[in-house]
Amino acid sequence: MFKNYIKIAWRNLWKNKLFSFINIFGLAIGISCCILIFLYVQNELSYDTFNEKADRIYRITSKIHQPKKIVWFAPTSPITGERLRQNFPEIKKIVRFNFTKRPISYNNKKFSEATVLYSDSTLFDVFTLPMVSGNPAKALIAPYSIVLTETAVKRYFGDEPAMGKLMKFSDTLNLLVTGIIKDIPKNSHFKCDCIISRNTMADINKGNSDWLEEREKNWFNCDSYSYILLADHVEGKTLEAKANKFLDKEMTETKKAIGMWINVDLQPIKDIHLRSHLDQEIKGAEQGGDITYVYIFSATAILILLIACCNFINLSTARSLNRSKEIGLRKVIGAMRSQLIFQFLGESVVFSLIACILSLIFVLLAIPFFNLFIGTTLTLTLNVFWIYLSLICCIGFLAGLYPALLMSSFSPIQSLKGKINHGLADIFFRKGLVVFQFSIAIILIIGTTLILNQLDFIQNKKLGINKEQVVGIELKGVDQRKGEILLKELSKNPKITGATLNNFNFKGIGYITLLPEGAAENELTACSVFSVDENFLNIMQIELVSGRDFSKNFPTDVNEAFIVNEAAVKAYGWKTPKDALGKKIEWAFGKKGKVIGVVKDFNYASLHNRIEPLLIHIYPSWYNTVTLRLKTDNLTTTMKEIETAWKNSGTENPFKYAFLEDDFNSLYKSEQNMRAVLGAFTFLSVLVACLGLFGLAAFTIKQRFKEIGIRKVLGASVSGVVGLLSKDFLKLVFVSIIISSPIAWYAAHKWLQDFAYKVDISWWIFLVSGAMALLIAFTTVCFQALRAASANPVKSLRTE
Amino acid sequence: MSVINITDLEKIYRTEEVETVALNKISFEIKEGEFVAIMGPSGCGKSTLLNILGLLDDLDGGSFKFNDIEVSDFNERKRADMRKHNIGFVFQSFNLIDELTVFENVELPLIYTGIATAERKKMVDKVLDKIQIAHRRNHYPQQLSGGQQQRVAVARAVVNKPKLILADEPTGNLDSRNGNDVMQLLTDLNEQGTTIIMVTRSEHDSRYTHRVINMLDGQIVTQNIKV
Ligand SMILES: Nc1ncnc2c1ncn2[C@@H]1O[C@H](COP(=O)(O)OP(=O)(O)OP(=O)(O)O)[C@@H](O)[C@H]1O
Numbered sequence A: 001m002f003k004n005y006i007k008i009a010w011r012n013l014w015k016n017k018l019f020s021f022i023n024i025f026g027l028a029i030g031i032s033c034c035i036l037i038f039l040y041v042q043n044e045l046s047y048d049t050f051n052e053k054a055d056r057i058y059r060i061t062s063k064i065h066q067p068k069k070i071v072w073f074a075p076t077s078p079i080t081g082e083r084l085r086q087n088f089p090e091i092k093k094i095v096r097f098n099f100t101k102r103p104i105s106y107n108n109k110k111f112s113e114a115t116v117l118y119s120d121s122t123l124f125d126v127f128t129l130p131m132v133s134g135n136p137a138k139a140l141i142a143p144y145s146i147v148l149t150e151t152a153v154k155r156y157f158g159d160e161p162a163m164g165k166l167m168k169f170s171d172t173l174n175l176l177v178t179g180i181i182k183d184i185p186k187n188s189h190f191k192c193d194c195i196i197s198r199n200t201m202a203d204i205n206k207g208n209s210d211w212l213e214e215r216e217k218n219w220f221n222c223d224s225y226s227y228i229l230l231a232d233h234v235e236g237k238t239l240e241a242k243a244n245k246f247l248d249k250e251m252t253e254t255k256k257a258i259g260m261w262i263n264v265d266l267q268p269i270k271d272i273h274l275r276s277h278l279d280q281e282i283k284g285a286e287q288g289g290d291i292t293y294v295y296i297f298s299a300t301a302i303l304i305l306l307i308a309c310c311n312f313i314n315l316s317t318a319r320s321l322n323r324s325k326e327i328g329l330r331k332v333i334g335a336m337r338s339q340l341i342f343q344f345l346g347e348s349v350v351f352s353l354i355a356c357i358l359s360l361i362f363v364l365l366a367i368p369f370f371n372l373f374i375g376t377t378l379t380l381t382l383n384v385f386w387i388y389l390s391l392i393c394c395i396g397f398l399a400g401l402y403p404a405l406l407m408s409s410f411s412p413i414q415s416l417k418g419k420i421n422h423g424l425a426d427i428f429f430r431k432g433l434v435v436f437q438f439s440i441a442i443i444l445i446i447g448t449t450l451i452l453n454q455l456d457f458i459q460n461k462k463l464g465i466n467k468e469q470v471v472g473i474e475l476k477g478v479d480q481r482k483g484e485i486l487l488k489e490l491s492k493n494p495k496i497t498g499a500t501l502n503n504f505n506f507k508g509i510g511y512i513t514l515l516p517e518g519a520a521e522n523e524l525t526a527c528s529v530f531s532v533d534e535n536f537l538n539i540m541q542i543e544l545v546s547g548r549d550f551s552k553n554f555p556t557d558v559n560e561a562f563i564v565n566e567a568a569v570k571a572y573g574w575k576t577p578k579d580a581l582g583k584k585i586e587w588a589f590g591k592k593g594k595v596i597g598v599v600k601d602f603n604y605a606s607l608h609n610r611i612e613p614l615l616i617h618i619y620p621s622w623y624n625t626v627t628l629r630l631k632t633d634n635l636t637t638t639m640k641e642i643e644t645a646w647k648n649s650g651t652e653n654p655f656k657y658a659f660l661e662d663d664f665n666s667l668y669k670s671e672q673n674m675r676a677v678l679g680a681f682t683f684l685s686v687l688v689a690c691l692g693l694f695g696l697a698a699f700t701i702k703q704r705f706k707e708i709g710i711r712k713v714l715g716a717s718v719s720g721v722v723g724l725l726s727k728d729f730l731k732l733v734f735v736s737i738i739i740s741s742p743i744a745w746y747a748a749h750k751w752l753q754d755f756a757y758k759v760d761i762s763w764w765i766f767l768v769s770g771a772m773a774l775l776i777a778f779t780t781v782c783f784q785a786l787r788a789a790s791a792n793p794v795k796s797l798r799t800e
Numbered sequence B: 001m002s003v004i005n006i007t008d009l010e011k012i013y014r015t016e017e018v019e020t021v022a023l024n025k026i027s028f029e030i031k032e033g034e035f036v037a038i039m040g041p042s043g044c045g046k047s048t049l050l051n052i053l054g055l056l057d058d059l060d061g062g063s064f065k066f067n068d069i070e071v072s073d074f075n076e077r078k079r080a081d082m083r084k085h086n087i088g089f090v091f092q093s094f095n096l097i098d099e100l101t102v103f104e105n106v107e108l109p110l111i112y113t114g115i116a117t118a119e120r121k122k123m124v125d126k127v128l129d130k131i132q133i134a135h136r137r138n139h140y141p142q143q144l145s146g147g148q149q150q151r152v153a154v155a156r157a158v159v160n161k162p163k164l165i166l167a168d169e170p171t172g173n174l175d176s177r178n179g180n181d182v183m184q185l186l187t188d189l190n191e192q193g194t195t196i197i198m199v200t201r202s203e204h205d206s207r208y209t210h211r212v213i214n215m216l217d218g219q220i221v222t223q224n225i226k227v
């Protein structure tokens, strides 16, 4: 019996090639999308799960309460972590991370490590990082110990043994290799190849008397990423409440004195990748992961699969007319209804099975592109097998059930006569399916257009700072004096219109707590800050609205001059930019000075955020970049010359640079990912929906072949007939536009809320998207209609 | 023993505006081993009657005993069950499944009755031999002549060894030579004990039968029994 079903399904498949192609191809596309997104989601959800104790690991993040706002940092101050550990036995272990960019070398082999990690010796008690050689309990205890990953060992030592060797740190210090670990898994929220014992940091600074006091004892010095391992059965939230009560008590004095205090938020480690969007997130961890996109991608992939299922339902049902004889006959011979249902379900399972096999090829082809665009490293895993299996069953059932129920309900006599009348409910249902398919396609078209629009807007928005033709050369770990030599050298190059030292960066600049003139003694506020030299404003073309720029003519500018932006003027209640000049600003720790100029508000961070108060000042020891404005012609030679200058400046650090424009664009990485994925999905959904329409039109028109013949004999024109045939379908697309527009509007509105600066959702997007859908649908149907309409009427009349 | 026994059988077709009384209180009995022809002008209700006798359609009134069992209140499931074990059908337009070969078409009823593969093969081969079409067992219906197709259809109707064969104008689409072949086949089957009820318009075909039931406007006019 089963063999018989398969046999008939197989032969039907060959006999109706168009029908089979549309179904299998459509399903394969839908399945491929689902599999790809499954791999993606699986990868996203797997972050940090390699840690055996992942369920008990939390990160202490800090909510810094300031007079008028709360800032939420991913790291916390060393003392916060330390005090909590001392007072709560629930905390079994704590490990604190700090990152540095100091260069590491061995035998003159020097690499610019993206990040070098300072870590407490408890690292291996908390995280699961298997050691290849060395003793995890001791490796990070002594200062100047370094643990390398296998990749780093390869890089510095090649095949030589690395254990016990001395490496150079910051050119002058010695580090002893005390351990080698396996590479940190890709799905870890922090990545690094070199780990140095954290007490090295204190030892380096032991000459600096303030350091310990300032750095390790100051509650607000939030720069250590602190992870705690809780005892079994301790709830993170419960501990968090207790910890905050404790901190409130500890900081009563501070709160009174400066109006600031810290609360903590214990973040489960597994939530960091997808659910954490905090300030000062670990570099690299802030990119990509976002639970919203996981939801959006999953939903879209499933919707495409549904579109393909709709094709199957619609085409099978339409085609059931041609199969009525077979159905009738089987019933006459004595088939039970259940047997027929089983047969048709079996057919859809066969179809989805073939589609799955095809999709395996698609997925294999698509994975490299997906990885390229999204920056993931997905591979096909064995888990996919189970997904395929369940998809085959689901699709087989979902797509096959309706046609099976419908076809098996035909009365045998009627079906033998070929006189099946699809009921009104059925026709309505099937039209509903087409409307459903096109609604999804249109929503995706609108969505993608809008994302394109917004990204375009971002790229072309006047920021108030000219980011074009500007390149930043990284000075991290480079001696301050060498930086200045480089600056002088480069300024002489005629291909460079300007050079400036600074630590400006779109990707994140520092905060400082300060007391502006006019505020009460305890009204400290946080303020964005970066330090620049006297050329910065000029070169970056930032407009001054009052006062003056920093100048070498005023020697006091170095120590006691500030430039603020308009937002700061407003926030500090200084009435106008003119009034602001001469106002005093006092840092919570350190610098004091007066406002000498006010700049027009410019976007110094992501357009996701409003422009907040900003402080610009001169502070040479903070500079980490030489920023250059280049002449437009021949960038490659200019870059070569800059590199030569870099080498001549006497630094051994690798040459690293980035164009400001690229830095800026990288702020919208997840949006760009979304554009790539959604763009592809939109294309596929339209393709699959149109395939369905194409098939449906083919069947319907075939059914009406005789009618068309008669009409033509009676004098109908080709265009008349095409119009007649297309009308029904276009009506459905039109209904889809009406249904999808408000849904798309709502979704777009939600998405845009993430941006402080955004495009208006204009009506033309809907108009153009709708028109596009209509046009695509019309072309699809038209192709069939034209063929039928221009056929010789005598021929069509003979088709009986 | 009677295979079919109907009394006051009624069938009414209702559409929005008209009621058609397709069968108006019909009663008759058909004994085991009979070969009966049903004749009458177009639209008199022959096909309707045959469909009811074949348990393909339900009736609106009267009683219908099949093998002495009252079946007028049978549900679809029971009817399908009764059909597949007891009744074979032959249609004017052959109704072979285009996607299946001759062999597979004939095999189909056996699959539904749940007979094992090996046994099936033996049974099908035997009937195909009998209708002399065994050499074409792997052909598809489109590759056969009308007469051959109808012989295959008859083979399919009898492969299950049903008690009763219902044939609705089995020769209607055939020329006289092919028609005679089919009639001869039916006669042979009848002689081996199968009861046959056949709707026909052809006087010639009716001569093969024992008895002719003449119908007009949903009623029986005469039932002449020949020897
Ligand atoms: N599904 C139906 N709905 C409404 N009326 C029907 C239906 N099927 C048959 N009839 C009517 O019932 C009557 C009997 O039809 P039936 O098909 O039994 O006639 P017939 O004797 O087989 O005719 P023919 O010799 O032309 O095949 C006719 O008047 C026909 O119009």
Ligand SMILES: [Mg+2]
Pocket: B046, B047, B048
């Ligand atoms: Mg008839």
